[in-house]
Amino acid sequence: MNLKQLEAFVNVAEKRSFSKAARELYLTQPTVSAHVSALEKELNIKLFLRNTREVGLTDEGEKLYQYARQMLNLEQLIYEAFDSDVASNSCIKIAASTIPAQYLLPDILSRYSSMYPKEQFELVESDSAGVIRAVSERTVDIGFTGTILDKKSCEYVPFFDDELIIVMPNNEKYRQIKETETGIEWLERVPIIMREQGSGTRKEAEKQLKREGIDIRKLNVVANMENTEVIKQSVKKGIGVTIISKLAAAEDLKWENVLAYPLGEKKRVRKLYVVYNKEYPRTKAVKKMMKIAETFKSELE
Template sequence: MEFKQLEAFVQISKLQSFSKASEALFLTQPALSSQINALEKEIGTQLFIRSTKKVFPTKAGINFYGYAQKMLALRDQSLCEMGNYSKECAGEINILASSVPSQYMLPQLIADFNKEYPNIIFRLYQKDSGGVFEELIQYQYDIGFVGTETESYRYKLSSLCKDQLVLILPKDMEYTGKQSAEEASRFITDKSFIMREQGSGTREALKGFLSKNGILEKDLRVIAYFSSTQGIMEAVSQGLGISFVSRVAAKVYENMNRINIVEIESEQLNRDIFYVQKKDMILTPAQELFVGYAKKCYQNVKS
């Protein structure tokens, strides 16, 4: 069994395509197929089901993926340990993140990281928090970032930073009351309200705030459900209604003078942004570098 065979197997599993994997590895498709055939012969079982559109792992392939990923990660770690975590470190990081991290945190973080480690390639995918927990376990994703917790035994969560939900209003609407949860609750119940979709970490935090103040979703005048924070802020700026979104996201539209922000005094509107790792997964040096860099950056922000 050779490392190049394991690399071929992992890339095909992630990309679900022989042609895309051959491009990523700079190999011809016949050469890639030859490596997989040799690996299947050595293991003694078929690893992929080939279809006209996608390639799917067999049950044996699913079981073997974890071992292959760990062997490659250990190889890379040992090579780095013999030298240093240098700027020459290369690799690929596939991230699945919910809307706030993917749109308003990770782009800047990746840009800053790239200045120090230019040879590491990123693939960033977006789902709501529920979707991240459902799909992160799949091969094409390495690590995740979300705005809510899970009880799933499949993942390890680490708090990366604190976030706060704020009330956002159209520019021509003023909030003149106190910033208490009680007054804010009375204010929002008779206004047109824009809600995030099911599975959103923002929605889960908002539900806690509403419940604490005796408000059910049916008590709100919900006129629209949006699948992204960006969509909600654009709708609010156009006067469609009011909503709650992450403060880090809202500041973008506030700086453009398109919405008003109200910070409500309530613990229920505070939450953590979490880094998510598959349980028992061994990070590659590139992944480990980025995770450590992200944690260090936000520790500096806290201090």
């Protein structure tokens, strides 16, 4: 077993394709297949389940992947410790939940690319639970998330204050609600579209509703959706109201496509976080990314 074999295996696992892994590593597909076959023979296990469209990990493959990914991360840290040229052309792996990924990271990554043009990054979008799991399992270097989950290996650093608001269709019924209502008890009388379970937005919305005395079980939740843009389109079509980031609704509010209503008497703000695995040394790339996020925060304050 050697690092070249593990690198080939990890790339196939992450890209779910031998051909894509070969392109990533600048190898031929038979060479990648040979590396994987050598591992399977040495360990006497089957690593992948293959079909006509993609490959997936077996249970044994999942177990090996966790160890192999950590070994490759440690290899990168060794290069960085000795200022190797390999480290200067590194690829930072990022996981981000919906709101940071779609509305904040484009600016942060643009600054990163301008400052470090030789460095690459790879971005995966997930819900907050998936982001934190990826950071905890070290399948990514850094995460951006909208909530904190109990993972002892994870350190959370706030970088943005995000306000959650109620977003409503811009029609006569909801214009009247906006003009006449003073609380949010009316939410129990209207259809509501929620983010999916595992979403940081949903977790924080439910937390804030409870603070306002709303019994979540009494809400008429007509749909659970993963995509914020689909949710906004559904609100515009009159399917229901939703609770989302003011940042995500800004453009539609500007053009009066939807209406905004405060989530309670007080302004309700949640923190968005940079998250990293504190059980491993942060790479130089992670430190630089965090520094840019910190600067981004100070500019907005």
